[in-house]
Amino acid sequence: MEKDNEMTDLSVFNRKDIIIFGAGRLGKEAKKYLDYLSYTVKYFVVDPEFQQEDKVEGISVITTYELVKLVDKFSDQLIIIIPTTPSVPEVIKKRIRGLLGSHSNVISDISLAYLRYKAYFGTFFNEIINTPFLITSKEFASKMLICSLSSLYIEDQTTTIFLCLASKTGDFTLGFTFKKYGIPNFNFWHRVDKLAEFISNYKKKIKLVFGVREPISQNLSNLNHLVSDDPQFLALQILQELENTSKDKNIFINEMKELYVNNFSNIQLLFDNFINSCIYNDNMDLHPFVKQFTMQNFISLYNERIVNLFDYPFDKESGYSIIQHNNLEIFIYQLEKLNDIIPHLSKWTGVEFNELVLGNVGADKWSADTYKKAQKDIKFSKEYFDRCFNEQYVHHFYTESDINKFKKRWKSHIK
Numbered sequence: 001m002e003k004d005n006e007m008t009d010l011s012v013f014n015r016k017d018i019i020i021f022g023a024g025r026l027g028k029e030a031k032k033y034l035d036y037l038s039y040t041v042k043y044f045v046v047d048p049e050f051q052q053e054d055k056v057e058g059i060s061v062i063t064t065y066e067l068v069k070l071v072d073k074f075s076d077q078l079i080i081i082i083p084t085t086p087s088v089p090e091v092i093k094k095r096i097r098g099l100l101g102s103h104s105n106v107i108s109d110i111s112l113a114y115l116r117y118k119a120y121f122g123t124f125f126n127e128i129i130n131t132p133f134l135i136t137s138k139e140f141a142s143k144m145l146i147c148s149l150s151s152l153y154i155e156d157q158t159t160t161i162f163l164c165l166a167s168k169t170g171d172f173t174l175g176f177t178f179k180k181y182g183i184p185n186f187n188f189w190h191r192v193d194k195l196a197e198f199i200s201n202y203k204k205k206i207k208l209v210f211g212v213r214e215p216i217s218q219n220l221s222n223l224n225h226l227v228s229d230d231p232q233f234l235a236l237q238i239l240q241e242l243e244n245t246s247k248d249k250n251i252f253i254n255e256m257k258e259l260y261v262n263n264f265s266n267i268q269l270l271f272d273n274f275i276n277s278c279i280y281n282d283n284m285d286l287h288p289f290v291k292q293f294t295m296q297n298f299i300s301l302y303n304e305r306i307v308n309l310f311d312y313p314f315d316k317e318s319g320y321s322i323i324q325h326n327n328l329e330i331f332i333y334q335l336e337k338l339n340d341i342i343p344h345l346s347k348w349t350g351v352e353f354n355e356l357v358l359g360n361v362g363a364d365k366w367s368a369d370t371y372k373k374a375q376k377d378i379k380f381s382k383e384y385f386d387r388c389f390n391e392q393y394v395h396h397f398y399t400e401s402d403i404n405k406f407k408k409r410w411k412s413h414i415k
Helices: 010-015 025-036 064-077 090-106 112-130 137-143 171-180 192-200 215-229 231-244 249-262 267-279 295-305 335-349 368-377 382-389 392-397 400-413
Strands: 017-021 041-046 059-063 078-084 107-111 161-163 185-187 206-212 320-325 328-334
Touching: 017 025, 017 064, 025 041, 025 078, 025 112, 041 064, 059 064, 064 078, 064 090, 078 090, 078 112, 090 107, 107 112, 112 215, 112 231, 112 249, 161 171, 171 185, 192 295, 206 295, 206 335, 215 231, 215 267, 215 295, 215 368, 215 382, 215 400, 231 249, 231 267, 249 267, 267 295, 267 368, 295 392, 320 335, 328 335, 382 400, 392 400
Parallel strands: 017 041, 017 078, 041 059, 078 107, 161 185, 161 206, 206 328
Antiparallel strands: 320 328
């Protein structure tokens, strides 16, 4: 992903006529987010062979030929944005820049996930500030898109592998890999409660996958994921904090707005708040949706609702084990050794494969540069460091040698 021209400061939109490249799904989605942010789109631009209508959603559609003429005359007044996702090929961006030649500086890549984040939190805080009766975190959670058992239609459940893992422990990679090799699978998207409900109503053999990851890496990677892709979960966290804070509600809301809208690129501030509210907050009964964020809380919930994994030995040296519990067969792995255990995972699935298809990679997100910097510069307390590596799951699934390597990796980040 190209980072040099990727935009993360939208203030320039106040002074420019906005032109969106593409009038299809990505272009329309970008316009929707810009509408939420009160920015006006002047034109959509498409290649001549794709111009099917003069207007889309009330906005004029021009061709690239017309764009070149506009830019020649009004380059100082225009900004052309290319809505991007990890799947948008670089060749498209390079072609548009080549088309505009010396005026290519008016083009900026802009991540759709970034626009969604800005639009979501701008709308979210406006609503909770202007609404007399605040929605509760429970009501908010019920409105979120969740994994429903009504959508669980599987032709042959006896051959389906079920995924229910903590966030950022490999579920996307496994899902993409299983799909490529034709392995039936269903992802509960971290919803332990929904998995428990399914298990209670299904008495035949069930094959599950479970992954573990060193806590600090998982916590930091997951925060990056939430900011990049799932702001609604952060909003739920904010609502739960709001219900439990001793501060004046308006003061708290404004503090959170300042953090998530104006300082969202300050990963240190976000991480500090994330630790205090989602990981080691001993004074707040965390909502199950919030518990799924972190390895520490997720495994506690899994042990309580599915099976206590600590009751079974784990092969720390090989990095994986298969356990049997009633009608459950669970393949458990260390994320750090996932590439090394591909042959064993392949054998367990019954389908031969020798490589993984990576998915949901932090380096592909709009916040990749901030995440990379955080991995180098993030600071945290010794209390957090000690609690992470005193977690029971860390000692159950990793050797002392592994743990010492993790500690060495992060020790310099202690404040």
